[in-house]
Amino acid sequence: xxxxxxxxxxxxxxxxxxGDFSSEELTKAHIDACMDGADLNAFITTxxxxxxxxxxxxxxxxxxxxxxxxEGAPLAIKDLFCTEGVKTTAGSxxxxxxxxxxxxxxxxxxxxxxxxxxxxxxxxxxxxxxxNETSAFGPVINPWRNDVDLVPGxxxxxxASAVAADLCLGATATDTGGSIRQPASLTGTVGIKPTYxxxxxxxxxxxxxxxxxxxxxxxxxxxxxxxxxxxxxYDPKDSTSINADVPDWVGACGQSVKGLRIGIPKEYxxxxxxxxxxxxxxxxxxxxxxxxxxxxxxxxxxxxxALPAYYVVAPAEASSNLARYDGMRYGLRVDGxxxxxxxxxxxxxxxxxxxxRRIMIGTYVLSAGYYDAYYLRAQKVRTRIVQDFxxxxxxxxxxxxxxxxxxxxxVGRKVSDPVQMYLNDIFTVTTNLAGLPGIxxxxxxxxxxxxxGLQIIGRAMDEATVFKAASALExxxxxxxxxxxxxx
Amino acid sequence: xFIAPRIADKKDWITTDTGDWEIIIGLEVHAQVASESKLFSxxxxxxxxxxxxxxSLVDAGMPGMLPVVNExxxxxxxxxxxxxxxxxxxxxRFDRKNYFYVDLPQGYQISQFEFPVVGEGExxxxxxxxxxxxxxxxxxxxxxxxxxxxxxKSVHDLSxxxxxxxxxxxxxxxxxxxxKPDMRSPEEASxxxxxLRGIVRALGTCDGDMEKGNLRADVNVSVRRPGGELGTRCxxxxxxxxxxxxxxxxxxxxxxxxxxxxxxxxxxxxxxFDSVKGxxxxxxxxxxxxxxxxxxxxxxxxxxxxxxxxxxxxxxxxEMPDVRKARFMADYGLPEYDARILTSDKVKADFxxxxxxxxxxxxxxxxxxxxxxxALNKAGVELxxxxxxxxxxxxxxxxxxxxxxxxxxxxxxxxxMFAGEGTADGIIERDGLKQVTDMGAIEAMVDKAIADNAxxxxxxxxxxxxxxxxxxxxxxASQGKANPQAVNxxxxxxxxL
Numbered sequence: 001x002x003x004x005x006x007x008x009x010x011x012x013x014x015x016x017x018x019g020d021f022s023s024e025e026l027t028k029a030h031i032d033a034c035m036d037g038a039d040l041n042a043f044i045t046t047x048x049x050x051x052x053x054x055x056x057x058x059x060x061x062x063x064x065x066x067x068x069x070x071e072g073a074p075l076a077i078k079d080l081f082c083t084e085g086v087k088t089t090a091g092s093x094x095x096x097x098x099x100x101x102x103x104x105x106x107x108x109x110x111x112x113x114x115x116x117x118x119x120x121x122x123x124x125x126x127x128x129x130x131x132n133e134t135s136a137f138g139p140v141i142n143p144w145r146n147d148v149d150l151v152p153g154x155x156x157x158x159x160a161s162a163v164a165a166d167l168c169l170g171a172t173a174t175d176t177g178g179s180i181r182q183p184a185s186l187t188g189t190v191g192i193k194p195t196y197x198x199x200x201x202x203x204x205x206x207x208x209x210x211x212x213x214x215x216x217x218x219x220x221x222x223x224x225x226x227x228x229x230x231x232x233x234y235d236p237k238d239s240t241s242i243n244a245d246v247p248d249w250v251g252a253c254g255q256s257v258k259g260l261r262i263g264i265p266k267e268y269x270x271x272x273x274x275x276x277x278x279x280x281x282x283x284x285x286x287x288x289x290x291x292x293x294x295x296x297x298x299x300x301x302x303x304x305x306a307l308p309a310y311y312v313v314a315p316a317e318a319s320s321n322l323a324r325y326d327g328m329r330y331g332l333r334v335d336g337x338x339x340x341x342x343x344x345x346x347x348x349x350x351x352x353x354x355x356x357r358r359i360m361i362g363t364y365v366l367s368a369g370y371y372d373a374y375y376l377r378a379q380k381v382r383t384r385i386v387q388d389f390x391x392x393x394x395x396x397x398x399x400x401x402x403x404x405x406x407x408x409x410x411v412g413r414k415v416s417d418p419v420q421m422y423l424n425d426i427f428t429v430t431t432n433l434a435g436l437p438g439i440x441x442x443x444x445x446x447x448x449x450x451x452x453g454l455q456i457i458g459r460a461m462d463e464a465t466v467f468k469a470a471s472a473l474e475x476x477x478x479x480x481x482x483x484x485x486x487x488x
Numbered sequence: 489x490f491i492a493p494r495i496a497d498k499k500d501w502i503t504t505d506t507g508d509w510e511i512i513i514g515l516e517v518h519a520q521v522a523s524e525s526k527l528f529s530x531x532x533x534x535x536x537x538x539x540x541x542x543x544s545l546v547d548a549g550m551p552g553m554l555p556v557v558n559e560x561x562x563x564x565x566x567x568x569x570x571x572x573x574x575x576x577x578x579x580x581r582f583d584r585k586n587y588f589y590v591d592l593p594q595g596y597q598i599s600q601f602e603f604p605v606v607g608e609g610e611x612x613x614x615x616x617x618x619x620x621x622x623x624x625x626x627x628x629x630x631x632x633x634x635x636x637x638x639x640x641k642s643v644h645d646l647s648x649x650x651x652x653x654x655x656x657x658x659x660x661x662x663x664x665x666x667x668k669p670d671m672r673s674p675e676e677a678s679x680x681x682x683x684l685r686g687i688v689r690a691l692g693t694c695d696g697d698m699e700k701g702n703l704r705a706d707v708n709v710s711v712r713r714p715g716g717e718l719g720t721r722c723x724x725x726x727x728x729x730x731x732x733x734x735x736x737x738x739x740x741x742x743x744x745x746x747x748x749x750x751x752x753x754x755x756x757x758x759x760x761f762d763s764v765k766g767x768x769x770x771x772x773x774x775x776x777x778x779x780x781x782x783x784x785x786x787x788x789x790x791x792x793x794x795x796x797x798x799x800x801x802x803x804x805x806x807e808m809p810d811v812r813k814a815r816f817m818a819d820y821g822l823p824e825y826d827a828r829i830l831t832s833d834k835v836k837a838d839f840x841x842x843x844x845x846x847x848x849x850x851x852x853x854x855x856x857x858x859x860x861x862x863a864l865n866k867a868g869v870e871l872x873x874x875x876x877x878x879x880x881x882x883x884x885x886x887x888x889x890x891x892x893x894x895x896x897x898x899x900x901x902x903x904x905m906f907a908g909e910g911t912a913d914g915i916i917e918r919d920g921l922k923q924v925t926d927m928g929a930i931e932a933m934v935d936k937a938i939a940d941n942a943x944x945x946x947x948x949x950x951x952x953x954x955x956x957x958x959x960x961x962x963x964x965a966s967q968g969k970a971n972p973q974a975v976n977x978x979x980x981x982x983x984x985l
Contacts, residue, residue: 082552095551102545104552201787203552209786238554239788317786320584323595324549328653343588366586366781375783 004029005166009073009223012169016062016072023062023072026169027055027116030074034118034167036488040141042162044079045087046119054116061114068114069230076168078159079120080127081107081214082203086117090205091125091135091155094350096331104203105235106172106214113230118168121158125352126322127179127207130424132157133415134354142187142408143483146448150408153183153424159217160187164483170218170227174204176211177310178404178428181440184217185403185453188442188481190224190470191217195460196435197242198228200235208317209240211310211432221441221471225249228463244461252464253471258292260469263396267303268427270405276446277402284400284443284454287476288469296396300388303430305381310429311422312365312378318355319362325350357418386434389457398469399457401427403440407450427455437463439470443477451481495715496672497623502711502741506749510714511741512721513677513707514669517684518662519694520638520702521564527637527661528555528598535700539643539654547659549593554787557582561661562791564693565605565635566801568663571687571808572630574609576798580634581790585780590653591640599664601782604634605791612810613683614828615675622825628680629668638662663694669708669718674734681705681730682832686809690834704728709740711748719744720754724768727761736761740768812837820849829857835871836861842878847885855885859899863906876905884912897921897968924970927978930962933970934978937961948983955979 004026007015015021031048051074058072082088082100089095103111111117124134131151132140140157142150143165152161156173160183163171173180175193184191192215199214206212216227229249235241264285269278289295327333327346334345351359365374392399405426414420431438437460440453454473458466496510503509526533529546546553569576583601609630615623640658642651665684671677685703688694696703705728710721722744724736739761744754758777759768784790807815809831816827816837830840830853844852860881864874884905888898893916904915916922924930937958938945948954955976962975979985 088551090551098551100551102550201552202554205551206787237556239556240786316783320586320596320781320783323586323588324551324593326588326595328590329548329593330550339590340588363781366783368779368781371781371783 005033007169008219009169009226010220012073013071013226017067023055023058023074023116024052026072027051027074027118030118030168033165034162037162037165037167039487040143040161040165040167041138042122042140042158042165042167043076043119044089044091044122044137044158047086047117048119051116051118058114058116068112069226070110071114072116073114073169074116074118075110075227076118076121076159076162076171077107078123078156078172078174080123080174080205081172082205083107083117083120086120088120088205089137090127091123091137092350092352092355093136094325094332094347098330100203102203105200105237106204106231108203109233110172110230115230121156121162121171123158124155124179125355126205126318127155127174127176127212128318128354128358129154130178130182130421131409131411131414132183133411134352136352139411141411141487143485143487144187144408144450145483145486146450149411150450151186151411153186153404153408155179156183156191156217160184160189160191163187163189163217163219165485165487170216170223172214172227172231173217174207174212174214175428175432176207176213176314177425177432180215180217181428181438181453181455182404182424184440185442186408186451188451188479188483189217189219190221190439190441190474191215192224192228192439192463192466192470193431193437194228194232194463195242195437196432197240198232198437198463200233200238200241202235202237206321208314209321210317211314213432221439221467221474222250222253224439225253225467242461247464249463249467252467255468255471256292257288257469257472260293260398260465261296261396262288262293262469263296263298263392263399265298265300265303265392265399265401267300268401270426273402274406274446276407277405277452280444280452280454281400281402284473287473288400291472291476293469293472298392298396298399300385300392300430302381302384302388306385306430306433307422307426309378309381309385310425310433311361312374313382313433315358315362316366316375317362319359319366322351322355322359354418382433385430389430389434389436393459397459398465400469401455401457403427403453403455407446407448407452431457436460437466439466441470441473441477442479443473444479445481451479492669492718494670494672500673501714502745504745504749508714509711509741509745510672511674511737512669512710512712512718513671513673513737514721515667515671515677515680515708516706517665517667517681518704518706519568519665519684519688519696521561521635521661521663522692522694523558523561523564523661525558525560526659527558527561527635529659531659533660535702537656539652540656542656543658547593547655549595555598555785557788557791558661561635562605562793563801565633565663566793566798567691567805568665568688568693569606569609569633570802570805571691571693572606572609572611572633572665574630574633575607576793577603577605577607578793578795578798579603579790580605582635582785582788583782584785585782587778587780589639590651591642591655591658593640593655593658597637597639598785598788599636600634603790604632606633608632611680611683611687613676613679615673615679617675622828623675626670626676628670628676631666631668633663633665636662636664674737677707677737678730678733681733683809686832686834690806690809690812692806698728698730701726701728705733707733707736707740709737709744710754711741711744719748720756722754722757722759722768724759724761725771732761732763735763735766736768739766743768809834809837820844820853822849822853826853826857833871839871839878843882843885845882847882848889851885851888852882855881855902859902863902867906875908876902880905880911887912887916891923891971892916893921893923894968894972897923921969924966927974930966930970930974931978933962933965934958934975934982937965938982945983948985952985955983955985958983
């Protein structure tokens with residue numbers, strides 16, 4: 001039998017349907033890969049025993065004729081999703097040995113569809129970071145490398161690394177400012193952030209509530225559609241969940257883009273854009289044209305304000321969302337001489353530098369006297385950005401941009417310079433601020449042989465067009481490169 | 489921000505060696521919404537349950553948990569808004585009020601800061617002084633009503649060095665009703681709270697139980713020279729009875745005056761009322777005041793009410809106390825005093841209307857207010873727990889009206905009813921209290937009384953006032969059961985009056 005871990009999710013589901021192999025065989029192959037890939041540090045917690053049990057149960061269900069959308073597929077979960085009975089850390093020390101008694105809606109949906117969970121994936125602490133170096137459990141290493149260890153991007157670095165290295169068939173991720181798409185771009189994988197409200201936030205540790213959105217990282221556009229169809233859906237337990245049916249996104253993949261109007265925003269041509277990325281973007285435009293799409297120059301004039309606005313709004317919400325980690329009811333507690341001292345010691349010891357930095361920024365921008373100048377102003381920028389997109393949709397149906405301003409970079413290179421790190425999100429934050437769907441598709445390699453992604457942004461609720469355009473891009477790019485398996 | 493144009497009645501001024509002062513009072517009343525589940529979670533709200541038995545994952549601030557607004561609570565807030573004659577805001581929003589405390593698991597309270605569900609309104613109050621004198625009606629402006637979560641309860645006295653936390657109350661829906669600084673005396677303040685209590689109870693939006701803390705007031709007090717510039721205010725937190733409200737205001741106003749007359753300044757601060765010592769003391773000063781960093785809660789969508797929803801609530805409103813009072817005066821012919829007391833509370837008003845149904849309204853009100861309320865008051869029992877039901881009291885009144893017993897006998901029967909000895913009919917029967925209406929028997933008693941007091945009977949012809957003496961003799965002989973009218977009539981005839 002060929003290496004089962006090289007399969008796509010779609011191929012594996014077909015293979016099991018045809019009886020070529022069982023979930024147990026597939027799962028064991030992936031467990032072996034996970035063990036081989038331990039140096040990538042992609043997992044915080046593995047659940048191999050439960051996975052094998054789960055795979056056997058899945059095979060039994062299949063034998064009895066019950067086959068879910070993800071039946072028997074070994075997948076992995078970003079450790080931001082609460083999983084019943086399995087330790088959930090959010091990449092932080094502050095949660096200690098916290099083991100939820102409940103299951104997030106997203107993972108519950110996937111379990112109901114037959115997922116086999118291999119474990120919980122590493123991430124930047126509380127999803128705050130663009131390189132996976134802020135994790136309390138050590139950095140994740142990108143399977144792609146050139147002489148030195150590279151970061152996989154973040155915050156869903158564990159998800160991206162695990163999928164790129166074939167440790168799992170697909171993974172959940174979350175995206176607050178680009179945390180699905182940027183790591184996908186840096187690892188040669190596909191990552192989609194759906195419309196805000198498509199995936200329930202219930203049971204997912206919150207970073208910035210108005211921006212957080214779950215989505216998958218996968219090997220192909222179609223795989224990402226399969227995963228998202230399972231993850232998404234209305235949830236009355238999340239007031240911001242959208243009450244709409246989940247469309248046939250898998251069916252949208254491969255549909256013709258003939259006549260589709262693809263917008264090219266001039267403001268995304270930033271100073272200092274690496275030539276490789278500009279060239280790939282230009283190439284992407286040619287591919288879409290060749291596939292029959294119409295290319296439309298567009299303007300998103302407030303783009304340059306998006307990143308600063310994001311780094312006001314996201315920390316503001318985070319400073320409040322993370323207040324509950326106070327050492328009183330669960331997680332780490334460091335006793336002090338009185339209550340205030342206990343709070344301070346617990347949170348000083350429990351949170352890493354980046355999380356503390358953002359809590360301080362967030363606290364500052366919400367403070368009396370600064371609220372109007374920062375938070376309120378950022379919200380106004382946000383309204384303008386939404387309006388920019390609204391205007392753009394008059395003349396185009398989807399937007400093509402680079403995903404990230406650089407390929408994977410060396411571990412340690414940007415971690416001491418927060419502003420450099422924040423710039424990673426420059427092409428991705430706009431969709432979070434506007435709540436729009438965005439996907440990153442691997443489209444080529446840079447001069448040093450590292451993967452680069454292109455991003456398709458769509459209208460709110462129109463993931464179907466995003467999948468359609470993304471699969472056209474995928475077909476044209478024919479990206480088949482894989483990293484050399486140095487970690488085995 | 490606030491202006492306070494009205495000057496207090498002179499009788500409410502505090503006069504000292506340096507001149508006159510008036511008290512400026514504003515209140516923030518927290519009324520717990522009468523809802524079976526919490527504002528943002530499905531947990532129950534039963535009072536007195538074992539600690540931490542009514543706590544959901546949301547209430548405990550577990551990772552990834554999200555609030556979902558309880559629509560019933562919104563409806564109750566809108567209803568209460570109508571009761572306050574206030575503007576209902578079709579757009580409102582929940583904000584987070586951020587601070588750390590052990591009884592606040594989320595690290596923030598979800599409240600409404602910028603856009604409350606209910607805006608400005610006004611209610612009319614009737615202040616009553618300690619001697620029961622009713623003052624002129626006063627209009628008290630309502631600034632706003634907003635919804636917010638209650639916090640949990642910290643228990644400091646179970647252990648010398650540990651604090652226990654009970655989260656049962658955490659997340660329970662409160663309506664915070666903020667008045668304008670329109671009150672000028674302790675009596676006005678307690679009349680205002682009494683009026684609010686009557687309104688929420690009439691609407692059924694809050695049970696108004698102050699002992700359980702389901703209705704409690706933060707009292708803002710400042711003093712000024714009558715009509716002068718407003719002074720610095722202090723806020724007295726969580727005062728939970730009408731008497732304590734008056735005491736706290738009196739104490740606080742005196743404290744301010746003492747400081748100002750000694751040349752000092754008032755520190756704007758939050759204070760606590762010690763009901764045992766009858767004084768207020770500092771809880772936290774302005775310097776310690778939190779910066780709550782309010783911002784819109786991103787987990788919740790703004791509340792956009794449909795006009796039809798608001799209209800439906802309005803159309804279903806029960807009769808409000810003021811309207812009911814007017815009706816009691818018009819339909820039952822009750823004096824203002826009776827109507828006011830009876831309609832001050834829905835339970836009282838409902839009780840009275842049951843008693844009065846098909847009976848003389850004034851007799852019904854006398855028996856309800858004087859006899860029953862008096863007895864309840866003396867026994868320290870709430871009307872809800874009255875041993876004499878409205879129907880039972882009605883039954884007693886029926887026996888007076890059909891001359892089975894006299895009013896005097898009825899009082900004795902009532903006492904027995906109150907003691908749980910049964911219905912009026914049962915007690916009358918058991919104790920043989922039925923009024924003697926047999927003319928022959930009464931005549932015989934009259935004859936005997938005249939015969940026994942022949943000299944007095946002679947005098948009575950000259951001095952008709954002696955009639956009372958003979959009535960007394962006959963009533964005594966009948967053990968009070970003789971029909972007084974018949975006795976009177978026969979006596980007059982026999983005595984030749």
